Amino acid sequence: MSNKRKIKLTKAVAWLILGLSVCVMMICGYKLWEIQQSYRAGDVSYRELAVLARPAKLTVSAEAAKIDEDTPSIDFAALRAINPDTAAWLYCPDTVIDYPVMRALDYNSYLRRLPDGTFNANGALFIDYNCSPDFSDKLTVIYGHNMRSGRMFGSLVNYKKQSYFEQNPCMFLYTESCDYRIDLVYGCVIGAREWRERAFMYENNADALMTYAAYNTTFASEAQYTPEDMIIVLSTCSYEFDDARYVVIGLLRSPHRGDRAETGELVSAPR
Numbered sequence: 001m002s003n004k005r006k007i008k009l010t011k012a013v014a015w016l017i018l019g020l021s022v023c024v025m026m027i028c029g030y031k032l033w034e035i036q037q038s039y040r041a042g043d044v045s046y047r048e049l050a051v052l053a054r055p056a057k058l059t060v061s062a063e064a065a066k067i068d069e070d071t072p073s074i075d076f077a078a079l080r081a082i083n084p085d086t087a088a089w090l091y092c093p094d095t096v097i098d099y100p101v102m103r104a105l106d107y108n109s110y111l112r113r114l115p116d117g118t119f120n121a122n123g124a125l126f127i128d129y130n131c132s133p134d135f136s137d138k139l140t141v142i143y144g145h146n147m148r149s150g151r152m153f154g155s156l157v158n159y160k161k162q163s164y165f166e167q168n169p170c171m172f173l174y175t176e177s178c179d180y181r182i183d184l185v186y187g188c189v190i191g192a193r194e195w196r197e198r199a200f201m202y203e204n205n206a207d208a209l210m211t212y213a214a215y216n217t218t219f220a221s222e223a224q225y226t227p228e229d230m231i232i233v234l235s236t237c238s239y240e241f242d243d244a245r246y247v248v249i250g251l252l253r254s255p256h257r258g259d260r261a262e263t264g265e266l267v268s269a270p271r
Contacts, residue, residue, distance in 0.1 A: 230252040
């Protein structure tokens with residue numbers, strides 16, 4: 001083969017590689033744009049749900065605003081008209097956590113679906129199907145994605161720092177029958193395999209879970225666990241090692257329980 005033909009062939013191959021590279025970059029760029037649009041759509045959907053779920057008179061911004069006992073904190077009728085699987089609403093003041101909580105029949109139903117059934121990478125917060133969806137069990141586990149945007153349970157990993165816990169020591173859980181304050185008590189990293197092997201999703205292992213969490217907690221809390229307490233576990237992915245999970249554990253305090261309720265202080269979340 002002559003040198004000229006070799007040069008022409010080399011140029012042709014180079015142009016072909018360049019063209020393929022451009023195509024790959026365009027496809028990747030489109031996929032990235034598509035993913036970002038999906039995230040934005042999920043965020044918009046959740047903002048719309050939040051507006052729908054709260055009666056207008058509860059959307060006040062005063063930090064110390066209290067909710068009348070006769071007024072429902074969340075409009076569950078409106079939420080269940082969209083999806084009857086709606087079990088609760090989880091809210092953490094001054095964070096992005098302000099979402100409905102779904103009951104699920106398995107671990108996949110809401111992994112990539114919004115409460116309205118739309119396929120979306122944000123997924124939804126959902127209760128472990130081994131737990132009662134009415135929070136009557138001693139232990140209830142709620143799962144959510146650790147999104148890079150910080151949405152869903154992406155902010156949970158901030159509880160690995162004591163300073164973040166001190167700024168956000170409690171959350172609020174609204175159900176159709178009762179509003180709860182969640183006093184956070186422990187946060188710890190655990191492997192998904194170890195979680196399954198220890199069967200920490202079952203209430204008969206609740207005391208063992210609390211012992212494990214107390215030994216491995218990432219923050220110190222003044223909240224005290226007793227065997228009579230109802231426990232909420234919030235679980236998301238973590239990245240210390242393959243298949244790591246970070247769980248934040250709290251104690252349910254209803255309006256009829258806890259020192260703050262007894263002294264008449266705010267139990268329901270400010271709006």
